[in-house]
Amino acid sequence: MRAGALRAGAAVVARLGPDGVTRLEVLRSSPPLGLRQAAGSLWMVGTAAGPLPGDRVTLRIDVGAGAAVTVRSTAATVALGRSGSARSELLVEAAVGAHGQLRWLPEPTVATAGCHHRGLARVSLAAGARLVWRDELVLGRHGEGPGRLTSRIDVESDGSAVLRQELRLGPGAPGWEGPAVTGGAGAVGMVVVFDPGHPPTTATCLGPECATLPLAAGGVLISAVAPGASELRRRLDAGMVAGEVAGGVEGGPVRHSPELSDHGGEPARR
């Protein structure tokens, strides 16, 4: 472990109140990851540089039955390091209760040259629970190639696998720049939308670098590669519209859901 490497655990527990408003019963965080509540969302705030080599951050999100939580971030996550340095890791474990909803809409993760970072997400949805999950990876800052970056997501609904996907990019990942994986793209990303109440969508190609892909177990994956972060976001947004799931981000089909209360639940810091 690098001297000064951080071990941090953050936790969110959200419950639906009798008034139909979601309240945060627990909101706990420590550097490098801060959690703040504002404007109907929960915001991830970098309270230290990094992730730096050796940092291990775990975020547990527990959304109770019928409750709704949106998580965003104020800035991109910039994974830093030098070639050969220890791996940093962000593990997000999320559980969403019956008819609850989690929208995970952070800014991209930037894999800078020399970094060695792993992002893991395990999402467990109860019956009727809904999910919007965006993951954008930027492969290096301007004019540099990325370090080593792994991003894995596992989504299960009612105990069954919905999506298991891992991207291994950068040095040490065979063929990652080649024509089967990224083809030299500067940014890759996806949005997975799972909404049991939504009618099935059909596969749509938005050019050769973006598509909406209906999953076998329900839900849809919008997948895209792009030269850079802003074009990637444009393509994913276009995919959300084409897949008729854009409301999952902006409010449409889920508008009737209770929003996170700005008043309930004093942040409990430990």
Add this chain to the structure above:
Amino acid sequence: MSLRAAALLLADGRFPAGGHAHSGGVEAAVARGRVGDLDDLVAFLRGRLATAGLVDAALAATTCHRAGGAGVLPWGELVAEADARQPSPALRASARVQGRALLRVGRRAWPGPILDELACAGPDGTPHSVVLGACAAAAGLRPGDAAAIAAHQAVAGPASAAVRLLGFDPLAVAAALADLADDVDRVAADAARTAGGSAADLPCGSALLLELGAEDHAAWEVRLFAS
């Protein structure tokens, strides 16, 4: 480990399981200008092997391991785990077409309860990787054999498709495949190691451009390969 004739048969491109009709994504990559020369092909194969190849090999090895044991097989779980690793509907459909063709010949070649049960369990079709693992078990092969066959096919099929599509020198492509042999062995060994574990923990590497290209390709009116 000695070579088994049944493994050679299953791995042979001339085994009548319809593999020659599929390019493994090469046709779409060629059309988009992503694969034009031999270096591109090798990069394509490396990426395909490390992602879809490892996933298929692990699923085949796990299926073989379970089918070789006692008890009723959780075919549904294996199929669900395979499907969760393939977001592209076109590639899920293609895996079922190839699985059906392999099951048809497999039941004739190695008749018995394993493949009969699989045929009953998957009326909507079963992905090729799962059928391959079941055929390997029915033929008395081991999970490592199933993984090796899947890993080999992950590169051999697309390589031969590339020869047909781009008129590559077949000797040069054979040499490129020989260069990849150690990587194929490594992937097969990695996959075989996962065989006794939980299906949920199997590798799930994504070949992004294969998934995107397959949807594109499936919409073409004229194409040489089915996928």
